[in-house]
Amino acid sequence: MTLKLRELSLAPDLFGNGHGLCAGCAESVSVRQILAALENPPVVALATGCLEVSTTRFPDTTWKVPLIHSAFENAATTIGGVEAAYKALVRKGRMEDRPLTFLVFGGDGATYDIGFQWLSGALERGHKFIYICLNNEGYMNTGIQRSSATLLGAWTTTTPSGDARSGKPEWHKDMTKIIAAHGIPYVAQAASHNWKDLMTKVRKAEQADGPSFINVLTPCDRGWRFEPEKTMEVSQLMVEAGLWPLYEVVEGKWKMTGARQKKRPVMDALLSQKRFSHITKNADDATIAAIQAKVDEEWDALLALCAIPDTQ
Amino acid sequence: MSEQPLWKQIQPGGIGVNPGSTDRVQTGDWRTEVPVIDFERCTHCMICWVDCPDTSFEVADSKLVAVDLKHCKGCGICAQVCPVKCIDMVPDSAADRDTEPSENGAG
């Protein structure tokens, strides 16, 4: 499998320009990379969220691929229906049989919360599709509300910080592990700053014999409160601090695809985002210690799953 | 501002028929800084191209040719990720632009 940017740049972009996503938004970066990595023509379903709202302003579209939108919660079911309909039409000789890649883009709200049962069902039914979660740890499109992907201590408009409260009180849901427990052929975590890792995973997902899921960390400069040019740096800091490990689960086998050791304390990553400024202003803040302890614990658990001895 | 379609021209189900038509929206109007590339030093590695959120690099034959100023929002990601640091973000003023402000994607 070769991924050479110069060769990839020869192909026409399947995702255009003139869309309304914020300057510096990681969602479009990852979407462009994912579409560029595909070897088959894609058929895309979108869940409501920043990506869908900002790229399909009627009567216009940013997309140059077949695209279907139904609702916020049921994009996985929608693509399952599209895939099943395609197979039926091919069987009846009404459509040409050729390799297509059925693809979903859903935000963390769409994936971890409201679309959870729909996704779980579509995975269990074994539809051949790739589900991409664009995880920016919040309901950004409706004004930065917390989701079950939001980090402990993060400020959002529904987890305020002040005298009485200090950001989100709960630890987030580990969605990638939950999806891995479905026993589907390919599951991975990726992040927007690492194009090679993400694109390699997309190609593996495309080859998988059944459903696949990639959870992509896509930092939101607007909601996480950082300057737009820092998107890639923030994504890298999150990975290096162990807050978003890069790994894949291929046919049940766990493997780290990023560094096996954490390169930094969580504080380095938290300091890059003003959504944590109420806790990072005090280095002894109890929430920071709690985040670090939980990250260390989860990192060890991941290493054990990958059967890599902890050398730290 | 382009003309809105009449109801009779709208496809059943609101199906969009113009792939990539947001191309007409001049999101370059959002910009306060503009990337300026030193092509003497550019190695055409395409990292800026792959990391641009706004599909705003013009590429021909695997070479970087220009920035699409109609759409570039001036986020500055390209300047941050360029391995040889040959992109400078410089203040942009509307007066420098050769196109009239048009529909800017707000709202």
Ligand SMILES: Cc1ncc(C[n+]2csc(CCOP(=O)(O)OP(=O)(O)O)c2C)c(N)n1
């Ligand atoms: C059933 C339903 N409930 C609520 C909404 C309003 N809504 C639209 S997008 C959105 C948040 C999307 O969050 P997420 O999936 O994380 O995507 P993001 O915008 O963060 O990329 C909400 C609550 C809706 N469209 N449909």
Ligand code: SF4
């Ligand atoms: S609010 Fe965040 S996710 Fe939404 S377009 Fe802006 S940067 Fe992207």
Ligand code: SF4
């Ligand atoms: S400043 Fe941002 S939008 Fe403009 S070319 Fe660079 S990465 Fe693309």
Ligand code: SF4
């Ligand atoms: S990242 Fe820098 S060196 Fe590479 S193509 Fe872009 S401008 Fe040229």
Ligand SMILES: [Mg+2]
């Ligand atoms: Mg979100």
